[in-house]
Amino acid sequence: MDFYDIAMRPPEAESCCSVNPWKSRLALNFKGVAHKTTWVSVPEIPRVRRDLGIPACRKYPDGSDFMTLPILVDPTTNSKIGDSFDIAVYLQKTYPTSGDGDLFPPQVVEFAFEPDLPAWAPRLTERKDAEYPEYSKFNMMIDAAFTAHVVLMGYYMPLDSEESKEAMVRRAGADSWEDFKVEGKPRERMIESLRVMLGELAKLFSKDTSGPFIMGKRASYADLIVGGWLYMMSRTLPGNEWQEARSWHGGTFGSLYDGLQKYAEVK
Numbered sequence: 613m614d615f616y617d618i619a620m621r622p623p624e625a626e627s628c629c630s631v632n633p634w635k636s637r638l639a640l641n642f643k644g645v646a647h648k649t650t651w652v653s654v655p656e657i658p659r660v661r662r663d664l665g666i667p668a669c670r671k672y673p674d675g676s677d678f679m680t681l682p683i684l685v686d687p688t689t690n691s692k693i694g695d696s697f698d699i700a701v702y703l704q705k706t707y708p709t710s711g712d713g714d715l716f717p718p719q720v721v722e723f724a725f726e727p728d729l730p731a732w733a734p735r736l737t738e739r740k741d742a743e744y745p746e747y748s749k750f751n752m753m754i755d756a757a758f759t760a761h762v763v764l765m766g767y768y769m770p771l772d773s774e775e776s777k778e779a780m781v782r783r784a785g786a787d788s789w790e791d792f793k794v795e796g797k798p799r800e801r802m803i804e805s806l807r808v809m810l811g812e813l814a815k816l817f818s819k820d821t822s823g824p825f826i827m828g829k830r831a832s833y834a835d836l837i838v839g840g841w842l843y844m845m846s847r848t849l850p851g852n853e854w855q856e857a858r859s860w861h862g863g864t865f866g867s868l869y870d871g872l873q874k875y876a877e878v879k
């Protein structure tokens with residue numbers, strides 16, 4: 613299968629840090645599905661998506677299309693999928709028993725967190741279908757909770773070129789990449805807010821302590837959703853911030869990250 617992720621500075625296997633593609637990579641490896649990654653520069657995403665004939669699945673606040681990755685193309689079934697949640701559902705339906713089995717075992721994954729989001733970070737577009745609604749809702753909640761703290765990471769994304777940075781600067785209505793830097797007291801406050809949010813989330817992981825996942829020893833797509841963000845944090849947070857975050861709340865998120873490593877191979 614062909615998998616499309618956002619290009620970072622080589623070697624991409626060590627630098628790739630885009631949340632939604634990470635969720636899909638973890639799902640592909642969970643299912644043990646062979647795939648090969650194509651790295652796409654940010655300014656190229658709209659063209660690549662259009663050439664594949666995949667409509668946008670995300671909108672800017674003004675209603676215009678936001679062209680995103682990941683994309684998965686499966687030539688064996690002639691499928692082209694352009695949304696990480698749809699990719700997970702597709703993998704589950706097409707390869708129900710492959711790899712580590714069911715990505716969506718029935719479970720209650722409750723997490724409520726309603727932050728204010730900056731205008732340039734639009735919420736995920738709500739899904740109308742009712743496929744795995746419990747997981748879909750969790751995906752939306754997690755996205756909002758982490759996006760509220762994404763300014764801690766954005767500046768440190770190792771994008772592949774100045775053009776990619778400029779595309780993001782323009783979109784955010786900023787003057788330069790330096791505008792994304794958050795330091796000093798505002799950074800400390802934001803780190804503390806991230807710690808508190810993760811404390812709420814850690815409660816979900818404390819229900820079954822037989823393993824690092826929400827269901828204990830058994831990973832599900834809910835763990836992979838959080839995992840996508842942990843991979844972004846681990847690859848972007850500067851200094852020892854990631855080491856600190858790993859250790860918060862009894863090491864819940866360090867253990868989760870370590871538990872997901874078996875699904876993290878970049879291919």
Ligand SMILES: N[C@@H](CCC(=O)N[C@@H](CS)C(=O)NCC(=O)O)C(=O)O
Pocket residue numbers: 618630631632633654657669670679680681682694695696697736737
């Ligand atoms: N609902 C989509 C959202 C995908 C998304 O927002 N992808 C981001 C990367 S994590 C992206 O492609 N951004 C492109 C850009 O910023 O230009 C999904 O889950 O796949």
